[in-house]
Amino acid sequence: MSGLDAFLHMGGYAVYVWTSYGLALVVLALNVLLPRRAERAALAALARRRELGTIDDAQA
Amino acid sequence: MNFAFLHKYASLMHAYRLSRTLTPWLAGLTLALFAWGLVSGLVFAPADYQQGESFRIMYVHVPSAWMSMFVYVTMAAAGGAALVWKLKLAEIVARACAPLGASFTFLALVTGSLWGKPMWGTWWVWDARLTSELILLFLYLGVMALHGAFDDRRAAARAGAVLSLIGVVNIPIIHFSVEWWSTLHQGATVTKFDKPSIHIDMLIPLLVMIAAFQCYFFWNLLVRVRAQILEYDRNAAWVRELDLPTRA
Amino acid sequence: MSGDVVAAVLRRELLRAARNQAEALHPLLFFALVILMFPFALGTDSALLSRIAAGAVWVAALLAAALSLESLFRADYADGTLEVLVTGGAPLALLGFAKALAHWLLSGLPVLVLAVPAGLALDVPGAVLGVLLATLALGSVVMSLVGSAISALTVGLRGGGLLLAMLILPLYIPVLIFGASATANAALGLPVTGEIYFLAGLVVLAVTLAPWATAAALRIRMS
Numbered sequence: 001m002s003g004l005d006a007f008l009h010m011g012g013y014a015v016y017v018w019t020s021y022g023l024a025l026v027v028l029a030l031n032v033l034l035p036r037r038a039e040r041a042a043l044a045a046l047a048r049r050r051e052l053g054t055i056d057d058a059q060a
Numbered sequence: 061m062n063f064a065f066l067h068k069y070a071s072l073m074h075a076y077r078l079s080r081t082l083t084p085w086l087a088g089l090t091l092a093l094f095a096w097g098l099v100s101g102l103v104f105a106p107a108d109y110q111q112g113e114s115f116r117i118m119y120v121h122v123p124s125a126w127m128s129m130f131v132y133v134t135m136a137a138a139g140g141a142a143l144v145w146k147l148k149l150a151e152i153v154a155r156a157c158a159p160l161g162a163s164f165t166f167l168a169l170v171t172g173s174l175w176g177k178p179m180w181g182t183w184w185v186w187d188a189r190l191t192s193e194l195i196l197l198f199l200y201l202g203v204m205a206l207h208g209a210f211d212d213r214r215a216a217a218r219a220g221a222v223l224s225l226i227g228v229v230n231i232p233i234i235h236f237s238v239e240w241w242s243t244l245h246q247g248a249t250v251t252k253f254d255k256p257s258i259h260i261d262m263l264i265p266l267l268v269m270i271a272a273f274q275c276y277f278f279w280n281l282l283v284r285v286r287a288q289i290l291e292y293d294r295n296a297a298w299v300r301e302l303d304l305p306t307r308a
Numbered sequence: 309m310s311g312d313v314v315a316a317v318l319r320r321e322l323l324r325a326a327r328n329q330a331e332a333l334h335p336l337l338f339f340a341l342v343i344l345m346f347p348f349a350l351g352t353d354s355a356l357l358s359r360i361a362a363g364a365v366w367v368a369a370l371l372a373a374a375l376s377l378e379s380l381f382r383a384d385y386a387d388g389t390l391e392v393l394v395t396g397g398a399p400l401a402l403l404g405f406a407k408a409l410a411h412w413l414l415s416g417l418p419v420l421v422l423a424v425p426a427g428l429a430l431d432v433p434g435a436v437l438g439v440l441l442a443t444l445a446l447g448s449v450v451m452s453l454v455g456s457a458i459s460a461l462t463v464g465l466r467g468g469g470l471l472l473a474m475l476i477l478p479l480y481i482p483v484l485i486f487g488a489s490a491t492a493n494a495a496l497g498l499p500v501t502g503e504i505y506f507l508a509g510l511v512v513l514a515v516t517l518a519p520w521a522t523a524a525a526l527r528i529r530m531s
Binding site: 007010012013016017020021023024027028030031032035039041042046047 | 163286
Binding site: 226236237244 | 457462467475481485492513529531
């Protein structure tokens, strides 16, 4: 078995090991992407309010 | 001692600027630490003679479990600061911690389960550590549910703060009682997650991975906090004059 | 002075319960119903029922406490009394303590009494029944105190009673563990002093801390 094959095979535990790492990647990536999207939305809302000149409305 | 110099950092404007400055560096550091940890853990660390290659799950499971506890304490501490000193920034930090902490807890549970299956043959064991972790997940979800039940952002954060403070007092009690319950029903089984001695070549990648997760947490926290700050201070002068990034 | 506050709140709660006797019985009926579920779910083999009996009584007591907490502050929130009390500078921690005491008298104590026939119906052995009652007595006090804080935190929120139950059950787990463990030990003839001491310790902790949490929760809800 070549080095790469052995690495992917993980001594027969491939399913468990790679699912763990894969899941970690998904969870950490989602946690990066979702807040970024929220920030973009907040900045877009800010730009909109500037354009409309409604930046002085009294909502806190 | 005069704490006035700290007031600057509690200001949302400064926190926003600090976040903008720090996050690229933290992102780079996080990625570097992950690269180092993953390579040394997956490739260079020797296989465990008992568990074979499956022990490598440890490099994701242990940092996740550690972070799940660390983030809860951070959330409770920030909540305490929000209640005692009425700091808006503390409210924002506390609220941001909840989904992150829940993510780490979820990850710790699933990787723990995946680690245990080849070892013990079942997807779930009522092990003291895993059971405590499961209860912790419910505590996080409870805080998130409470946040969601409020319309007023600030009241939501403060209510969550009270709940997480109640939780943080209960966590040692819960942990102790679960240990008690576990020995009652299983006898004194030493879980495979309790490695009494660990080879240095296996330990270093673990420490690096823990550092990577920790760095990731601070990075992610700063990013999450930014969007909230814009909402909290939406009518402030500094927000009105903020340079909006040209790319979307 | 503080005794006056507690007495006043207690009197009001008991009066309200006396006026709505049907509603005051709800925790008891719920408790009995949950107990009833077990033979239907598991069959009537008395050996099996005897084994799960103490646990079943505990679960039923837990659920009855969790669900009866919603009404603790609800009426006062709805008619504005709570707002008057908070903004008027009433001693909120004492109020919280008094409310918890009222809850215990109206929910915890009746369930404790009902636990006797419930336990007998499920074939709980005699020696175990005594331990069950002792641990339930201590545990129900903790549940009322901790529950009052969470009840204050969630009063009037959407999600209501289910949200409250969701938040409170993880916090009840240590009480459940020590109570159930004591009865399991009693069934084996083993000493139960450890569990009793821990439960007593939880009572002391709850009495000391819960009222302050309730006070903080009320201030947040009324802000």
